[in-house]
Amino acid sequence: MSPTLRAAQSRDPVDISVIMVNYNTAHLLDAAFAALEASRASLRLQFIVVDNASVDRSVEILREKHQDAELIENTTNVGFGRANNQALPRLRGRYVLLLNTDAFVSIDTLQKTIAFMDARPQCGVLGVKLVGKDGALQPCCRYFPTPWNVFLASTGLQRFFPRTRLVDDLSWDHASDRECDWVPGCYYLVRREVIDRIGLFDPRYFIYYEEVDHCFRVKQAGWTVTYYHGTQVVHIGGESAHSVGPVTRAGRQISRFQIESELLYFRKHHGLTGVLTAVFLTVMADLIKACRRLIRRNDKAESDVAWRHARTVFKLFFATRLGSTATR
Numbered sequence: 504m505s506p507t508l509r510a511a512q513s514r515d516p517v518d519i520s521v522i523m524v525n526y527n528t529a530h531l532l533d534a535a536f537a538a539l540e541a542s543r544a545s546l547r548l549q550f551i552v553v554d555n556a557s558v559d560r561s562v563e564i565l566r567e568k569h570q571d572a573e574l575i576e577n578t579t580n581v582g583f584g585r586a587n588n589q590a591l592p593r594l595r596g597r598y599v600l601l602l603n604t605d606a607f608v609s610i611d612t613l614q615k616t617i618a619f620m621d622a623r624p625q626c627g628v629l630g631v632k633l634v635g636k637d638g639a640l641q642p643c644c645r646y647f648p649t650p651w652n653v654f655l656a657s658t659g660l661q662r663f664f665p666r667t668r669l670v671d672d673l674s675w676d677h678a679s680d681r682e683c684d685w686v687p688g689c690y691y692l693v694r695r696e697v698i699d700r701i702g703l704f705d706p707r708y709f710i711y712y713e714e715v716d717h718c719f720r721v722k723q724a725g726w727t728v729t730y731y732h733g734t735q736v737v738h739i740g741g742e743s744a745h746s747v748g749p750v751t752r753a754g755r756q757i758s759r760f761q762i763e764s765e766l767l768y769f770r771k772h773h774g775l776t777g778v779l780t781a782v783f784l785t786v787m788a789d790l791i792k793a794c795r796r797l798i799r800r801n802d803k804a805e806s807d808v809a810w811r812h813a814r815t816v817f818k819l820f821f822a823t824r825l826g827s828t829a830t831r
Contacts, residue, residue, distance in 0.1 A: 517547040518617060519692075520596030523572075524586040526555040528604040529564050531739075536569055538607040544614050549595050553577065553586040582831075583688070584704035584713040591703060599698055603689040605739040606633075612734040616692050619680075619731050627697040627726025628718055630686025632677055632735040641738060642671035644730035647684040647719065650769060650781035657788040682727050685718035690736045697721055705771075707829040712764035719772060758812065763819050763830060770826030778826040782816060789813035 521539065525532065539548065550572035554562055556579050565574050575589050587601055598617060602608070612631065620626050633641040646652070646668045655661040656669050691714055693703075701720050704713040718728045770778040793809035796802045822830050 515547075515595065517549045517596045519546060519598045519600050519613065520549040520551060520590075520594045521600045521602055522587055522590045523550070523552045523602050523604055524555060524583055525552055525557060525561050525565075525604050526580060527557045527559045527561065529557065529559040529561040531604045532561065532564050533568065535602070535604050535607060536572075538609075539602075539613070541610050542608045542613040546613055546617065548613075549573070549593075551575065551590040551593055553589050555580040555582075555586050582706075582709035584708045584710070585706045587713075588703050588706060591698065594695070594698070597695050599693045599695060601688055601691040601693070603738065606689040607737045608690070609734050609736065612690075612736060615734045616731060619729075619733070620692065620694060623727075623729070625725075625727050626729050627694050627721045627724070628686060628728045629692040629731055630683075630729070631690050631731050631733075633687065633689065633738045634735055636737060636739060640673060640677060641687075641740070642673060643687060644672070644677065644681060644683045645670055645685050645687070646672065648715065648765070648768070650773070650777060650784050653765070653781070654784040654788050657785070658791050677730075678732055680729060680731050680733075683730050684722070685715050685728055686730060687738075688714035689738045689740075694726070697724070697726060700724060705767075707767050708764045709829065709831055710760045710764065712768045716768055716771065759815060759819070762812075762816055763823060766816075766819060766823050766826040767829060770823075775825065778820075782820050785816050786813045789816075 523535065536550075539550075550569070552565055552569070552572045553575040554565070554577060556577050562574070562576060565572060573593060575586075577586065577589075581589075598620065600613075616629055616631060620629055630643055633643040635641060648670050652661075652667055652669050655664055655667055656671070661667060661669055701724050703717065705716050708716065721728060765781065766778055769781040773781070789809040789812050793806040796805040796809070819830070820826065
């Protein structure tokens with residue numbers, strides 16, 4: 504494509520602006536773009552890739568093989584939320600799709616989700632069915648976290664409180680559309696009007712909880728958040744996280760970042776009382792888990808993991824000034 508033609512196209516409106524944040528996932532880029540191309544049909548797409556200072560061949564591959572993608576190169580890893588925000592001045596789409604590089608759309612995904620939102624102007628954010636490489640269902644229609652439901656899920660005590668809505672509810676067949684509180688950011692389709700009105704992500708979240716916070720504000724502004732069952736996206740999960748630090752055994756998340764984002768979220772939406780409650784219940788959960796592992800399994804190593812988690816919670820609680828300020 505000539506520079507003149509590319510410049511002219513860069514000003515044309517499109518149906519979807521696809522934003523992909525990349526961090527050391529060079530091995531996935533070709534497959535991610537191939538899936539998008541197979542799914543686009545007659546839709547006009549804009550590709551924006553924000554590279555968070557990858558140290559693999561990501562930038563080289565993007566320049567050589569995916570020249571139609573607008574590339575934003577960061578010299579440092581600025582985090583997921585801030586990286587997505589960097590693409591906002593370039594948006595040309597009537598919809599904006601945030602897509603992980605480890606999430607692969609089906610051939611009908613783009614057409615079906617756009618048609619669904621076109622027919623429902625009150626739908627501000629749309630998510631889809633997420634499955635792993637093995638076809639196993641992943642949480643994709645979620646409820647807002649609270650200090651209480653996080654505590655119950657962490658300790659396994661939810662069976663004693665069956666009326667409490669947990670963040671992840673996989674007890675239904677996911678074969679129907681339904682409104683929910685939030686959907687994961689690996690396939691996150693947003694109406695452009697939403698972004699123009701309330702923006703995208705709070706930059707204080709380095710990683711995790713960005714979409715939870717955003718969906719909270721979307722619903723406050725009067726739009727709905729919807730899970731759509733009519734297509735699915737294969738989501739590997741944890742690919743970028745492996746290059747940052749150790750990930751938790753369950754959920755493949757980086758513990759320190761998850762804790763900090765949770766504190767920031769609870770302080771923002773539940774106030775000082777809420778974040779104090781969250782810290783107390785988190786430490787109580789760690790105490791319960793540590794005792795269980797010692798008493799039932801005599802597993803001191805696993806018990807120590809729970810204690811280290813509790814210490815990290817306390818450390819970050821004060822480092823974030825009681826959940827009000829990000830540490831990076």
